Amino acid sequence: MLYRTLPEFDLVEPTTLQDAAAALASRGRTAIMAGGISLLDDMKRGGADPPDTVVTLRHIPGLRYIEGDRVGGLKIGPLATIRDVELSSTVRDGFPILHQAVSKIRSVQVKTMGTIIGNVCVGTPASDVLTALIALDARLRLIGRNSGSPLPAISLCKGPKLTHLEPTDIVEHIEIPGVQGPSYGAYINLTRTLPDIAKLTVAVNLFMEDGVCADARIVVGAVAPIIFRASAAEDSLRGRGLDHETIDRAAVAARDDPTTTPIDDIRSTASYRRGMVGVLVRRALEAAATKAAAA
Amino acid sequence: MNRIPATFYVNGVRRDLLVDANALLFEVLSDDLGVSGVHKNCDRGDCGVCTVLLDDEPVLSCLMLALEARDRQITTIEGLAKGQKLHPLQRHFVEEGAIQCGYCTPAMILTAKALLNACPHPSAEDVKEGLSGTLCRCTGYNKIITAVLAAAKESE
Amino acid sequence: MLETLNVVGARMPLPEAYEKATGRATYCSTMRLPGMLVGKVLRSPHPHARVAKVDYSKAESLPGVAAVVSGQDVKSKVYTKNVMTYQLPGGEIQDMTLFGDRVRYKGDEVAAVAAVDEPTARRALSLIEVEYEVLPAVFTVDDAIAEDAPVIHDFAPDNTPVSAVPTFCYGDAAKAFEESAVVAGGWYTTSKQIQAGMESAACVADYQHGKLTVWSQSQLPHMAKRMLAHVLDLPEADVRVIQPYAGAGFGAGCDLNAEPIAAVLAMKAGAPVQVWYSRDEDFNNRLTREHVAKVHMRVGLAADGTPKALEAHYWGDAGSYMCKTASGCGVALASNITPYEWEAMDQKLSATYTNHVGGGAMRGFGGMQSSFVRETIVDEAIAQLGMDPIEWRMKHHRNVGGLGWFPSARITSCALEECLTIGAERIGWKEKWNKPQSGTKRRGVGVACMAWLSGAQPMLLEHSNATLKFNADGSATLLVSPGRVGQGVEGALAQIAAEVLTIPYERINVIAGDTDITGFDIGTHASRGVYCIGKAVLAAATEAKEQFLQRAAEKLGLSNDTLVLEDGVISSTADQNCFVTLEEIALGLIYGFEHDCNQIVAHATVEPEDFAPPWQAGFAEVEVDIETGVVEVVKWITVHDIGRAINPSTVEGQLEGATCQGMGFALFEDPVISLSDGYMLTDGFDKYKIMSSVDLPDHEAILVEMGDPSGPFGAKSVGEAGLFLQAPAIANAIYDAVGIRLRDLPMTPERVLAAIQAKEAGV
Numbered sequence A: 001m002l003y004r005t006l007p008e009f010d011l012v013e014p015t016t017l018q019d020a021a022a023a024l025a026s027r028g029r030t031a032i033m034a035g036g037i038s039l040l041d042d043m044k045r046g047g048a049d050p051p052d053t054v055v056t057l058r059h060i061p062g063l064r065y066i067e068g069d070r071v072g073g074l075k076i077g078p079l080a081t082i083r084d085v086e087l088s089s090t091v092r093d094g095f096p097i098l099h100q101a102v103s104k105i106r107s108v109q110v111k112t113m114g115t116i117i118g119n120v121c122v123g124t125p126a127s128d129v130l131t132a133l134i135a136l137d138a139r140l141r142l143i144g145r146n147s148g149s150p151l152p153a154i155s156l157c158k159g160p161k162l163t164h165l166e167p168t169d170i171v172e173h174i175e176i177p178g179v180q181g182p183s184y185g186a187y188i189n190l191t192r193t194l195p196d197i198a199k200l201t202v203a204v205n206l207f208m209e210d211g212v213c214a215d216a217r218i219v220v221g222a223v224a225p226i227i228f229r230a231s232a233a234e235d236s237l238r239g240r241g242l243d244h245e246t247i248d249r250a251a252v253a254a255r256d257d258p259t260t261t262p263i264d265d266i267r268s269t270a271s272y273r274r275g276m277v278g279v280l281v282r283r284a285l286e287a288a289a290t291k292a293a294a295a
Numbered sequence B: 001m002n003r004i005p006a007t008f009y010v011n012g013v014r015r016d017l018l019v020d021a022n023a024l025l026f027e028v029l030s031d032d033l034g035v036s037g038v039h040k041n042c043d044r045g046d047c048g049v050c051t052v053l054l055d056d057e058p059v060l061s062c063l064m065l066a067l068e069a070r071d072r073q074i075t076t077i078e079g080l081a082k083g084q085k086l087h088p089l090q091r092h093f094v095e096e097g098a099i100q101c102g103y104c105t106p107a108m109i110l111t112a113k114a115l116l117n118a119c120p121h122p123s124a125e126d127v128k129e130g131l132s133g134t135l136c137r138c139t140g141y142n143k144i145i146t147a148v149l150a151a152a153k154e155s156e
Numbered sequence C: 001m002l003e004t005l006n007v008v009g010a011r012m013p014l015p016e017a018y019e020k021a022t023g024r025a026t027y028c029s030t031m032r033l034p035g036m037l038v039g040k041v042l043r044s045p046h047p048h049a050r051v052a053k054v055d056y057s058k059a060e061s062l063p064g065v066a067a068v069v070s071g072q073d074v075k076s077k078v079y080t081k082n083v084m085t086y087q088l089p090g091g092e093i094q095d096m097t098l099f100g101d102r103v104r105y106k107g108d109e110v111a112a113v114a115a116v117d118e119p120t121a122r123r124a125l126s127l128i129e130v131e132y133e134v135l136p137a138v139f140t141v142d143d144a145i146a147e148d149a150p151v152i153h154d155f156a157p158d159n160t161p162v163s164a165v166p167t168f169c170y171g172d173a174a175k176a177f178e179e180s181a182v183v184a185g186g187w188y189t190t191s192k193q194i195q196a197g198m199e200s201a202a203c204v205a206d207y208q209h210g211k212l213t214v215w216s217q218s219q220l221p222h223m224a225k226r227m228l229a230h231v232l233d234l235p236e237a238d239v240r241v242i243q244p245y246a247g248a249g250f251g252a253g254c255d256l257n258a259e260p261i262a263a264v265l266a267m268k269a270g271a272p273v274q275v276w277y278s279r280d281e282d283f284n285n286r287l288t289r290e291h292v293a294k295v296h297m298r299v300g301l302a303a304d305g306t307p308k309a310l311e312a313h314y315w316g317d318a319g320s321y322m323c324k325t326a327s328g329c330g331v332a333l334a335s336n337i338t339p340y341e342w343e344a345m346d347q348k349l350s351a352t353y354t355n356h357v358g359g360g361a362m363r364g365f366g367g368m369q370s371s372f373v374r375e376t377i378v379d380e381a382i383a384q385l386g387m388d389p390i391e392w393r394m395k396h397h398r399n400v401g402g403l404g405w406f407p408s409a410r411i412t413s414c415a416l417e418e419c420l421t422i423g424a425e426r427i428g429w430k431e432k433w434n435k436p437q438s439g440t441k442r443r444g445v446g447v448a449c450m451a452w453l454s455g456a457q458p459m460l461l462e463h464s465n466a467t468l469k470f471n472a473d474g475s476a477t478l479l480v481s482p483g484r485v486g487q488g489v490e491g492a493l494a495q496i497a498a499e500v501l502t503i504p505y506e507r508i509n510v511i512a513g514d515t516d517i518t519g520f521d522i523g524t525h526a527s528r529g530v531y532c533i534g535k536a537v538l539a540a541a542t543e544a545k546e547q548f549l550q551r552a553a554e555k556l557g558l559s560n561d562t563l564v565l566e567d568g569v570i571s572s573t574a575d576q577n578c579f580v581t582l583e584e585i586a587l588g589l590i591y592g593f594e595h596d597c598n599q600i601v602a603h604a605t606v607e608p609e610d611f612a613p614p615w616q617a618g619f620a621e622v623e624v625d626i627e628t629g630v631v632e633v634v635k636w637i638t639v640h641d642i643g644r645a646i647n648p649s650t651v652e653g654q655l656e657g658a659t660c661q662g663m664g665f666a667l668f669e670d671p672v673i674s675l676s677d678g679y680m681l682t683d684g685f686d687k688y689k690i691m692s693s694v695d696l697p698d699h700e701a702i703l704v705e706m707g708d709p710s711g712p713f714g715a716k717s718v719g720e721a722g723l724f725l726q727a728p729a730i731a732n733a734i735y736d737a738v739g740i741r742l743r744d745l746p747m748t749p750e751r752v753l754a755a756i757q758a759k760e761a762g763v
């Protein structure tokens, strides 16, 4: 040994989810590892309380899956990688918002190692993946908790990189409800260089009935401590056709939403981000409206 | 901290070691197994110069525990040439002038190899997408892209 | 047209490419010597403080720790990491002491340890007890020049040791401005770009039997050796600098990094020590681009476009140590001289200390900042006169015999007009320039020009040596000492020697990277490699050729001037059958049995006189999204007056790589320094973005080869040339698209959008 970047810890390698849960429950400061790229990065950055036990999921068979379809709904397992999702034709055809969002992550290495669930569990407000999943009304099924009702992705986070998950929680899968009628979505983000973490993420998902917007989800990331739905903007769309004025009004409502509280950081400025919420929401709605009109 | 006996298959050669839980794949390769062709820079996933192939898939050796790679095939740049005979990617990198400082080169060639495995007839756009996780500060990528396309063409 | 040659001008693979492609190449960071220790530096947590006491006794007694060093272990010598100081007769400002009693930025060196492994070294660092008396600190030039600002270096009570020094002035600028029909100008700011090579700073030192060996990424190894000998108080003969390959330079190898520290540790530990910066350590402690923080410039043009006057004041933010900031500003000013025929120039520079990491040198040293400011202001003035920016540049650039970048230098060649013509055609200037745009996405084209240099003569000492030693089979070893940063110069030098000697490229074996073996050389900076070292190689090869001819003449019983050398054979011009091969001569001079052995060894020393400016025109086509401020570069073209491309592939590679760095400087490379403690907030590649392959615009480099009378086979330089023009040409293209003038780099979407909105609001 010459170089060693990580602090010391025990590695536990369970072969069943039950053993994993038991290991998490019986030890001190624990962490689950899926792809490990976020976890190890955090540990290198030397947070105050690094875990003394890391529980890897890699040796548990059967966790790498993407199952289902658009109508019946989709389940994504704990070891399904971002790359798996990007290459899945089920996702590309049935859940294009998610496909577009994961394609914004550029590095093949990151996509090969990183899992979808790992991405979501980090809880960053700039996650492309979580922004898209909220627009798809995804839920997290946790082992041994909320057995009847999985945790909605929109309710996962309480702050930047802070989730409602306990260290003992294991996300068994993410489920995306099936969709019966027509829906039209779009995903857009803004970055400095393309592989960069986004300075703003926007996903929209519109449900149309007879040329009228029956329901809408407008999701905005990186402009508040957590990713949120611009509810006033969504309300302004319901029951209306997707003409320019309606779209503009919704975009302004998203920009002026009280939850839109961007900050200045190395990636952008608060005022720019706020302005861009309006522009990107409008563009995403226009893209979705164009698809709806073409259908 | 626990230590676990582990077997690695590095460029087809079996290596048995006792490995600390917290050892990164990069650290075991470069310090314990004497693989000098694997480089490291950012340590955070952003530059890709630590890339190796794990069962033919490109992974970042700076963000993977060595133990997670056990019992698997690890390919480093040392595993590509056969004696003095360069792998087509290596040869085209040399001939096209796609190598300047060379610090990114092992990773770039391995990333390109993974790309060609998945996509044997790539367009220039495919090559750009496929290589975007590995940064090169020197070349401006043009000659790298040409070299990868030439290597792909050769194997047609 | 230049005559066609055999080896020069061919696309040869680089000698080192094979090692690099197979993972066999050694870098400082990949070295693993037997018994090697890990060195780590204890850095100041305060941006400005007096170091009252350092107690490392606990660290020293930690098992696995081989050495701990701090101020008490070194002779307190004033020095600078900027080893280019030796290139000026009076030197540059020297303001550092190793582990001194004052720290001047958050990260400054306080102590260091060497231990058997990294965790032990880290633990040892945490056991060193330091008492600091914290001092007030300043992080911007404006704060540092305020009345009550804390004094950062005692010898500079106003923090500005270089204050409004007039530099390269001539003519009556005031009068020339009065006679101008248009005057354009203003305040500009540019960024402290990071070299950001893929290898972080790394070095290894070993000390045995009174001799110190340092493996370094230095681009200037002989001067690095001299500085190490000075700091460590050793005779130069006892210091050897070896350069493994460096994971890029871009100027980051012009200065020392941890070499003195690794050396002190190795001397105390009695074992080799490696110091390898982590990426964040590198971002925050390695000297950055010379930081020309603010520029005020004005230019005046007569009604017919005649360039009247250029006036400028450049203000460098030196950070904690001067290193290359003042000279960077000086070079920046010098680089304004060559391009256009100003009637008068009035330029001055200042450089101020602040409490963050110092500015070293980066590729495009000073010229980057000047080309951005000058070329955008000139564009503005030309637009006010309603002229075509290409035609104006065609007409008003300086030409052969005209004033060079340093007042005593003259222009030896200029192919700018060819560059402009080719580029304009290629980008479609006539069809695209000055066309009204509407809609959300608006396109524009822009052009910018520059003239750079091939070595820093006559301002700086530029001294190169080359030695050729012949083997008995007529192959040769070429000893030279450039930086080994991937620029490909070693191959080009072999091509020059092979061309003169008419032997195959592969028969020249280049040996570089060891100060104990090679002759003195400045090394690699100022785009000097092929031109300056190339001149030394050319001279050595010519001298070797003379020796061969002499011997052949003796052997054949003919006189020198009746012989020709072709394809490794010397023959009589009168009788083709009367010949002798180089191989036969070389053999006879080594394994000769007539007591006349005399191995052919040719040595040459050069101090070039000319600066042989390469000229260049850069063309950008951009698309500006007026709602987001995002600028997409649709097409980039560099047309470069190289004189002669010794290896066109290498020349293109230099230009293409530089294009990406220039785009970064123009659009997104943005080091952010904390205003509360001076720390570099952008301390990783997640925060400091450089171009990836998916960000790459369509770009190409076109070479114009018309020769330079002073260069080896007509060659001029290319090392830095490729990254000067992206910022100004893109800025000018943005103006063409949306009518805004940007004065701050990088031109982020945030800034572009703010400027568009200000224009719409009529501000």
Ligand SMILES: Cc1cc2nc3c(=O)[nH]c(=O)nc-3n(C[C@H](O)[C@H](O)[C@H](O)COP(=O)(O)OP(=O)(O)OC[C@H]3O[C@@H](n4cnc5c(N)ncnc54)[C@H](O)[C@@H]3O)c2cc1C
Binding pocket: A031, A032, A033, A034, A035, A036, A037, A038, A039, A040, A078, A082, A104, A105, A106, A107, A110, A113, A114, A115, A116, A117, A118, A119, A120, A121, A122, A126, A127, A128, A129, A130, A165, A169, A170, A171, A172, A195, A196, A197, A198, B044, B045, B046
């Ligand atoms: C260079 C780089 C670029 C990136 N770019 C982007 C980008 O552009 N857009 C984007 O959205 N993201 C981006 N990311 C983030 C990336 O997608 C995530 O880091 C990755 O997906 C995390 O997955 P993982 O499997 O490695 O997670 P891990 O590191 O294994 O885990 C992450 C966290 O989730 C917890 N966890 C993992 N699995 C479970 C589970 N089943 N149950 C409960 N908790 C669990 C872990 O304990 C840990 O806290 C980038 C990351 C890197 C390194």
Ligand code: FES
Binding pocket: B039, B040, B041, B042, B043, B044, B045, B046, B047, B048, B049, B050, B051, B060, B061, B062, B063
């Ligand atoms: S060193 Fe592993 S990604 Fe940069």
Ligand code: FES
Binding pocket: B098, B099, B100, B101, B102, B103, B104, B105, B135, B136, B137, B138, B139, C198, C247, C248, C486
């Ligand atoms: S060749 Fe230097 S980083 Fe790619």
